Amino acid sequence: MSTDAERRTAFIHGLRDLAAFMETTPAVPVPTDPTIITYYPEQSTDTGLRAEVDRIAALFGTKVDPRLLPHGLYTAARCFGPIHFEVTAILEAARDGAAGEPPHGF
Structure with a gap:
Protein backbone atom coordinates (compact mmCIF):
# COMPACT_ATOMS: atom_id res chain seq x y z
CA MET A 1 0.00 0.00 0.00
CA PRO A 31 0.16 21.48 -19.66
CA THR A 32 -2.97 22.95 -21.22
CA ASP A 33 -4.99 19.86 -20.29
CA PRO A 34 -5.61 18.62 -16.75
CA THR A 35 -2.79 16.63 -15.20
CA ILE A 36 -3.93 13.33 -13.75
CA ILE A 37 -2.15 11.49 -10.95
CA THR A 38 -3.56 7.97 -10.61
CA TYR A 39 -3.23 5.50 -7.76
CA TYR A 40 -4.11 1.89 -8.64
CA PRO A 41 -5.01 -0.14 -5.54
CA GLU A 42 -3.58 -3.62 -5.22
CA GLN A 43 -6.30 -6.00 -4.11
CA SER A 44 -7.06 -9.55 -5.17
CA THR A 45 -10.80 -9.29 -5.82
CA ASP A 46 -13.24 -6.83 -7.33
CA THR A 47 -14.88 -6.58 -3.89
CA GLY A 48 -11.55 -5.61 -2.33
CA LEU A 49 -10.78 -3.15 -5.11
CA ARG A 50 -14.18 -1.49 -4.80
CA ALA A 51 -13.83 -1.28 -1.02
CA GLU A 52 -10.45 0.45 -1.35
CA VAL A 53 -11.76 2.96 -3.90
CA ASP A 54 -14.82 3.61 -1.71
CA ARG A 55 -12.55 4.17 1.31
CA ILE A 56 -10.40 6.70 -0.56
CA ALA A 57 -13.46 8.38 -2.10
CA ALA A 58 -14.70 9.00 1.44
CA LEU A 59 -11.33 10.58 2.31
CA PHE A 60 -11.60 12.69 -0.86
CA GLY A 61 -15.15 13.70 0.09
CA THR A 62 -16.34 12.47 -3.32
CA LYS A 63 -18.16 9.51 -4.87
CA VAL A 64 -17.28 6.94 -7.51
CA ASP A 65 -17.59 8.27 -11.06
CA PRO A 66 -20.24 6.11 -12.76
CA ARG A 67 -19.19 7.11 -16.30
CA LEU A 68 -16.30 4.64 -16.37
CA LEU A 69 -18.10 1.66 -14.81
CA PRO A 70 -19.21 0.25 -18.20
CA HIS A 71 -15.51 0.04 -19.09
CA GLY A 72 -14.60 -1.90 -15.95
CA LEU A 73 -13.00 1.06 -14.18
CA TYR A 74 -14.07 1.93 -10.65
CA THR A 75 -12.77 5.47 -10.15
CA ALA A 76 -13.01 8.34 -7.69
CA ALA A 77 -11.16 11.64 -7.99
CA ARG A 78 -10.55 14.92 -6.29
CA CYS A 79 -9.44 17.96 -8.25
CA PHE A 80 -7.01 20.60 -7.10
CA GLY A 81 -7.40 23.15 -9.86
CA PRO A 82 -6.12 21.49 -13.05
CA ILE A 83 -4.51 18.65 -11.06
CA HIS A 84 -6.72 15.57 -10.72
CA PHE A 85 -5.76 13.00 -8.10
CA GLU A 86 -7.66 9.81 -8.79
CA VAL A 87 -7.87 6.27 -7.54
CA THR A 88 -8.81 3.72 -10.18
CA ALA A 89 -9.50 0.02 -9.78
CA ILE A 90 -9.35 -2.06 -12.92
CA LEU A 91 -12.10 -4.60 -12.39
CA GLU A 92 -11.94 -8.20 -13.56
CA ALA A 93 -14.02 -7.60 -16.70
CA ALA A 94 -11.55 -4.96 -17.88
CA ARG A 95 -8.53 -7.06 -16.92
CA ASP A 96 -9.97 -9.94 -18.96
CA GLY A 97 -10.63 -7.65 -21.93
CA ALA A 98 -14.42 -7.98 -21.71
CA ALA A 99 -14.98 -4.25 -21.14
CA GLY A 100 -14.84 -1.71 -23.97
CA GLU A 101 -12.17 0.90 -24.36
CA PRO A 102 -12.54 3.73 -21.81
CA PRO A 103 -13.00 7.28 -23.03
CA HIS A 104 -9.82 9.32 -22.88
CA GLY A 105 -11.28 12.77 -22.23
CA PHE A 106 -11.92 14.39 -18.87
Missing part, protein backbone atom coordinates in the same frame (compact mmCIF):
# COMPACT_ATOMS: atom_id res chain seq x y z
CA SER A 2 1.22 3.49 -0.78
CA THR A 3 0.71 4.95 2.68
CA ASP A 4 4.28 3.93 3.54
CA ALA A 5 5.75 6.92 5.39
CA GLU A 6 8.94 7.13 3.29
CA ARG A 7 7.11 6.92 -0.03
CA ARG A 8 4.51 9.40 1.13
CA THR A 9 7.17 11.88 2.30
CA ALA A 10 9.13 11.50 -0.96
CA PHE A 11 5.94 12.03 -3.02
CA ILE A 12 4.98 15.18 -1.10
CA HIS A 13 8.53 16.57 -1.33
CA GLY A 14 8.55 15.86 -5.07
CA LEU A 15 5.29 17.78 -5.52
CA ARG A 16 6.64 20.71 -3.50
CA ASP A 17 9.91 20.70 -5.44
CA LEU A 18 7.99 20.70 -8.73
CA ALA A 19 5.78 23.56 -7.55
CA ALA A 20 8.79 25.61 -6.41
CA PHE A 21 10.60 24.95 -9.69
CA MET A 22 7.58 25.94 -11.77
CA GLU A 23 7.04 29.06 -9.70
CA THR A 24 10.65 30.22 -10.09
CA THR A 25 11.02 29.18 -13.74
CA PRO A 26 8.16 30.85 -15.62
CA ALA A 27 9.71 30.01 -19.02
CA VAL A 28 8.81 26.34 -18.52
CA PRO A 29 5.34 25.76 -19.99
CA VAL A 30 2.56 24.00 -18.14
